[in-house]
Amino acid sequence: MAGNRAVVYTGPGKVEVQNIDFPELVLKDGPGVNPLNVGRKCEHGVILKVVTTNICGSDQHMVRGRTTAPVGLVLGHEITGEVIEVGRDVEFIKKGDLVSVPFNIACGRCRMCKEGNTHICLNVNPDRPGSAYGYVDMGGWVGGQAEYVMVPYADFQLLKFPDKDQAMEKILDLTMLSDIFPTGYHGAVSAGVKTGSTVYVAGAGPVGLAAAHSAQLLGAAVVIVGDLKPERLAQARSFGCETIDLSQHDDVGEQIEQILGVPEVDCAIDAVGFEAYGHKTDHEEAPATVLNTIMDVTRAGGKLGIPGLYVTGDPGGIDEDAQVGTLRIRIGLGWAKAHHFVTGQTPVMRYHRDLMMAILHDKAQIAKAVNATVISLDDAPKGYRDFDKGAAKKFVIDPHGMVS
Known part of the structure; x- marks a missing residue:
């Protein structure tokens, strides 16, 4: 089985790149995982090879010690990746697809999801409506500042890019679709x-x-x-x-x-x-x-x-x-x-397809606007430090060296 490395919160002001478990289609116990979510089976999910994953200002709140985030939490909710494994119940997303992952996790089945309010899904976080990857009090879903990550409810949530080659040419713009844009x-x-x-x-x-x-x-x-x-x-x-x-x-x-x-x-x-x-x-x-x-x-x-x-x-x-x-x-x-x-989290799925089309057809230049800056996974701790000092950059982590 392949290994996996990820950015982990180790205490106020500190993150480290550590070895973690390779993801499986089940939510296991770990830092921040709600006990009611432990053992949750995700045959409706996929495993992604992470192509890009961004450092977000809301990650910084946790890293500064300004939340109740537990030590050992794997960070990262802005994820773009290639599907390398699909669960038994996934019908439309295929192995090899390049996809954007909305940062809010949503089941697609509850009242809120059916009304388009995927930022306050009722089924993915036992503590409160709404959930996210690698974030405090959000159910404990493992973050995506990693080489590989598991994404549940794949058919409902994932935004597939229509052409992989075209998408890789515009990946610094498309990586912003998971959250910031x-x-x-x-x-x-x-x-x-x-x-x-x-x-x-x-x-x-x-x-x-x-x-x-x-x-x-x-x-x-x-x-x-x-x-x-x-x-x-x-x-x-x-x-x-x-x-x-x-x-x-x-x-x-x-x-x-x-x-x-x-x-x-x-x-x-x-x-x-x-x-x-x-x-x-x-x-x-x-x-x-x-x-x-x-x-x-x-x-x-x-x-x-x-x-x-x-x-x-x-x-x-x-x-x-x-x-x-x-x-x-x-x-x-x-x-x-x-x-x-x-107020509240953004319902990403309400906007991400339209914004993808604006990017693919050169109507939006979001990477230029936010000064997207590519770094390696090993450079993530330095990226956090620089961002905390006010760098006018949006740091994009490239775990596998796939971004030209």
């Missing part, structure tokens, strides 16, 4: 971005950049991106965004007025989440900053897309409230302005 797009759609919209995106990390590019695809007239990192703001400007350096300015409305002539936008997107820093500070945490800011600068009747991650347990929170996900949000302001809020 649909997540950014969902943020823009949730915010009501349309032709002629003015949009503020809080955060110029990969999700923020994906949201900005998505807003452009949806026809936004002006996309303004705010961040504390000059390198990330430069990346946003590289594909036509206006920017606000939040390390120098704390009045976002005033900066928007200098760009648009009015101190507000039609739509806003929170691509930061619960580890937000205060504006014009030296990295002082203020977890409600972004949510309050986007309510302040979005016009009355506007919409707020919130793909940024918020958690119910944060051991490193600045106070007792923040440690259980309770933040000082000005909900009265949002109520008074009749804002529409959309």
